[in-house]
Ligand code: KG4
């Protein structure tokens with residue numbers, strides 16, 4: 001099957017919506033990811049190649065370094081996703097790719113790869129918003145969550161409360177006025193001299209600390225919005241007040257107290273959103289949804305499985321299940337976007 005072939009193969013045409021095979025691609029930040037999912041939400045394979053180690057020595061993601069690494073990894077990651085599912089491109093019915101928001105150079109690598117694969121097979125393509133992708137991590141098997149629900153989306157770039165009305169329809173109830181929750185974890189970790197990405201490090205160290213040792217503030221902003229920049233400054237001052245040896249001794253207490261403040265802010269807002277909307281079902285997605293304290297503090301909530309909290313391509317393929325794809329060649333002119 002070369003680029004000259006027109007139209008889908010008969011087997012492809014006969015595959016219904018449920019059994020359609022979707023190849024998802026995600027490269028918005030520092031994870032190069034590809035996954036194969038079926039139209040009914042079963043994950044056949046999900047490969048995530050994290051560049052975290054590469055960026056760790058810089059204490060955060062360096063955009064140019066990320067783009068170059070995506071370029072090296074995208075073909076092997078795609079091959080691995082197909083191999084893990086025991087599939088070839090002949091089995092794929094549709095391509096789904098993150099179009100934004102994210103690092104523009106990083107996004108372009110995934111988008112160009114997706115266009116190239118889709119073009120070579122005359123396949124339809126679905127451009128996916130990364131945040132819709134995070135929400136769609138809840139729609140995957142074996143325990144899909146059905147709308148309506150209140151969704152807390154907390155990642156490195158975003159912190160939002162959404163009212164999800166249908167699979168591809170949601171309304172923004174609140175967002176952060178400054179830093180995202182994941183960003184607060186990452187910046188806090190840097191102040192504490194911990195590694196990158198910081199959320200996981202704080203989560204780990206906090207287990208050995210006392211969450212009541214330091215009284216960090218939970219910002220009071222109007223409505224259902226969030227603010228984390230004051231908290232970060234409070235941690236900075238607390239760290240500065242301690243002598244180096246004392247800081248070493250109190251590091252776990254600082255991590256536990258800081259984490260507690262972030263989790264309180266998030267869980268508190270979720271409670272208020274439930275009260276205001278009357279919706280009882282709550283779900284949590286995004287990298288920060290991996291936080292053990294946050295998971296503990298929302299016992300009734302549907303929590304995205306750990307492997308699907310941080311960036312992955314299965315969630316991108318999942319989001320594409322609920323959107324009409326663009327037929328060949330309508331998608332060839334698509335551009336990536338850095339912010340919504
Ligand atoms: O969703 P994600 O992989 O990427 C973005 O879309 O931003 O989220 C990454 C963020 C990082 O800020 C990272 O520190 C945070 O998720 N994170 C955590 C944990 N694991 C990852 N934050 C708190 N606790 C964790 N266990």
Ligand code: ZN
Pocket residue numbers: 130134155156286287310311
């Ligand atoms: Zn993300």
